[in-house]
Amino acid sequence: MECCWPENLPSKPKRAIDQLIEGHQLATQLRSLLSNSLGDDESTLPPAKDLLLKILNSFQNSLMILNSDDPDHELMSPIPTKTHGTKSESSEGSCRSISTLKDRRGCYKRRKNTQTWTKDTATLMDDGHAWRKYGQKVILNAKFPRHYYRCTHKFDQGCQATKHVQRIQEEPQKHRTTYIGQHSCRTFLKAPELILHEDPSDPTTTDSSILLSFDNTISNKQDSHFLISSFQSIKQERKEEKPAIRSDDIITHTHNQSSSSDYLLSPDRTPDLDPFGHMPVLSESDNGDVISGVIVPPVDFDDDVFSFNF
DNA sequence: CCTATTTGACCTAT
DNA sequence: ATAGGTCAAATAGG
Structure with missing residues (x-):
């Protein structure tokens, strides 16, 4: 179901975020390096600076997406493993804390805004x-x-x-x-x-x-x-x-x-x-x-x- | 035994 | 209230 994700999943976004943060920091360092060696004159190196800003933007946007309040993402956190053949017990935790099997139905969110x-x-x-x-x-x-x-x-x-x-x-x-x-x-x-x-x-x-x-x-x-x-x-x-x-x-x-x-x-x-x-x-x-x-x-x-x- | 499909029930959006 | 989307038990197939 939509709300139930494998146990190992939450760590993946976290690792992705870590990587993005690191990338962001490195890009920031590169920016200051460029600024130091070439000065802040926009005209000196517009393409490189522009590119760098875009890279930084991209990192920021990715981080925002991963940290967003998107319900789909929120649901990714404390969810139990769903494994094959263990439907009854694996279904205990759900997006609704107190739940029976039936209660968990329809936990999915329709993704109106997905492409x-x-x-x-x-x-x-x-x-x-x-x-x-x-x-x-x-x-x-x-x-x-x-x-x-x-x-x-x-x-x-x-x-x-x-x-x-x-x-x-x-x-x-x-x-x-x-x-x-x-x-x-x-x-x-x-x-x-x-x-x-x-x-x-x-x-x-x-x-x-x-x-x-x-x-x-x-x-x-x-x-x-x-x-x-x-x-x-x-x-x-x-x-x-x-x-x-x-x-x-x-x-x-x-x-x-x-x-x-x-x-x-x-x-x-x-x-x-x-x-x-x-x-x-x-x-x-x-x-x-x-x-x-x-x-x-x-x-x-x-x-x-x-x-x-x- | 494991994985995929079928299908009725269930849930949400409109 | 209804239509559409999803779940999950039952079933089929390798």
Whole structure:
């Protein structure tokens, strides 16, 4: 459940904070070093100083995030281990101190402000992350049920990413996947394979398109990395409701908040590590190209059409 | 035995 | 009050 985290988790944010504090201190030292050797004249070394200030800002922001009052973070503290097969006893402690099994239900908080983005796809695809299905729901006025997935590493690494997949009513051969939250887990992706599944009997493999749309704020580059990673590592999905990408897919990427595009387009926001130490799948320098500020994997998309709308 | 999926119950947001 | 999201017991599969 949302409120229950593995025992070892609280130490991780703490260590991350320690590292950030150390980084912050080192950056501060560097700043004074620069000031001493070059003076405080802004004109002497604007790029370096600017960079340094940004680094400091980044450290501060990361620390703020980790120390924030975000309920999701608050819940991370005194929580019992949830281990498999020990449901009854492991469930004792919860976000509600006096609790029975039933009381603990619904302890989750809906994350209204977490970023989400959707992807329409007609074929089976793997987005490079391990997902575990945790629910299925019939949606009002929808012909097809919605399938809910969470990151497999929710409990072992505290990864909060979830997604749900639903067939598109108007185009039943396609599926819409909505990603919620970003991965904080470390997962090793498979080597890029583009087309891994093409069922000749499946008409959907002949027509396919992918629509990516950002409904909410993309707050950092990890999102774009994660997004892009979707196209990098592909494996055959186990279930038919899990669609796969194809080389002839059309990819559209939209979102409606200008701040998001600011993030994506800003050259300042190009750290290769996110606050969680998640290693990005790609970086512009290695093998990615940048199209409209979004990194595109070095993938041979044949006749693909990318459309990025900001 | 362990892990993943199914599915009805439960909870929160609207 | 209702719809959508999540939990967790039961079940399935390797």
